[in-house]
Amino acid sequence: MRDIKIDFIDFWPNLDKTNNYFYNILSEFYNVIIDSEKPDLIFYSCYGYDYLKYKCKRIFFTGENRRPDFMACDFAFSFDFNNRKDHYRLPLYLLYLDEANMNNKITEIKSRRELSEAWNNKKKLCCMVVSNPNAKERINFFHNLSSYIDVDSGGKVLNNVGGPVADKIKFIQDYKFVISFENESHDGYTTEKILEPIFVDSIPIYWGNRLVNKDFNPKRFLNYQDFETEEELIARLLEIDKNSEIAIDILSQEVFSQEVDSPSKIRKNVLEIIIKVIENNKKPKSQSYHELIHRIHFGFNRKLKMAKKKISYLFKSS
Template identity: 35%
Template sequence: MQEIRMCIPNWFRSCSNEEEFYSSHYINLLSKKHKIIYDPINPQFIFSDSIAKECLNYDCVKILFSGENIRTDYNLVDYTLDYDYMDFGDRHLCVPLFYLLYNPLQYGTNSMDSKNRNIDTQSLRQRNKFCAILVSNGGRKRTLFRNLAFEKLNAYKKVDSGGSWNNNIGYKVSAKITWLRNYKFNICFENSSYPGYLSEKLYEAYISGCIPIYWGDTSLRCHIDSLESRPSNSATNMGGGGILHP
């Protein structure tokens, strides 16, 4: 196997030491084809989730994963993995955010199957709770649309809020999927709307068996069509840069 020296200097989940580095889901994926060497001093590649100062100090190939609704500055990084539909040769790969966050231990090994998007109506009838929402950030301008939807629906019938924002159940939910399985509906709005910007929220509603009340990705039909028509683990080009389908 080819040896590759790497480090992850900046990540939303800590990878600041060797143990955390090798426990990373993405390093494990790369290790199937390459011998990955942890090297925070003189790496050949760095992997980061933001263009932070500590990343710019490295003189090597910089790979950015962006899970936010922002555009990449290719003057600062060499390659990106994100949700954006764009064509920038081999420097960009469109990867659904949920695929990068996917953890089979948390969601189940078959949770990515398209059949899991089907709503079990019999199960819904047995659920005695109406609707749930679980978010932590509700005070920003970009979340006003979601906040308004919650207020309107909550005025009709109580919507249980189990996150930090507008918590009305008396505790913060730690096991989201298990909690959602008690409800018929789930408000799963994105923080903002943009073609391709699809986070884990909609998938978690499906996995939980809820009917999702969704707003966000304006190209959602493309995701559904591609999942149903493409083979698993394929990289294709669909009207933009490369797209990796789970």
């Protein structure tokens, strides 16, 4: 194996640079070295602008509802559906599936007896675990559903179980249904939220990606957008709770849609794409234009904030 120097820039704070989807994939083909000084390639995300400092090849990935800037990257992985040659669809749930070692268990075929036992062992009805207080659809549904049944909230938002839980997966496995709303709705934007309840043989109540059926089998979860009213959705939830045979039918379904490639095939495609970017002799894209726009944008915002403070001060003084 030959050496390849890489780094991860502008990702979420707890990213493990030597144990993540991209690092692990590249390690199958290269001797991967983390080098923050002179990398051959950087992977960067949407949580900052430090990537502007690097002149090497750049690959963008987003787990948030953000668009790639194709002027600043040599290739982009995101959840969008498009036919660009410099883009490949890689929703966040696939990274989560791989890094949490869910690949085998999520596709494991269980007998009805096993699923019935798992379902009947769940002594609690419904929960959610979230930390973002700004997703109004999720908050509103929690309140509406709570007027019919008790809903436990184990996250930072609307917590009613004595404080945030330490282990989300361990917490939700005791519940039959899990509120699995995305933070935002955008076509193709599918995160790990729908996957976690499936992993523990629970039923997700999903809202978000209108095209989620392209990723997941619609018979394996309750899709908020399939119901005309919340009352109809809640009535269906209560019906399933009272009839375990319906629940087992849902739990028995294939997890993924037949339209989507298997996680292993996608992983193989991603490796081939990254190798192609690395081995391509083309010079990395110029950042000068993007950096200029970035500086103008932040300079304008700074002046706008100062103007607002001055106006506020004048009104208070008058």
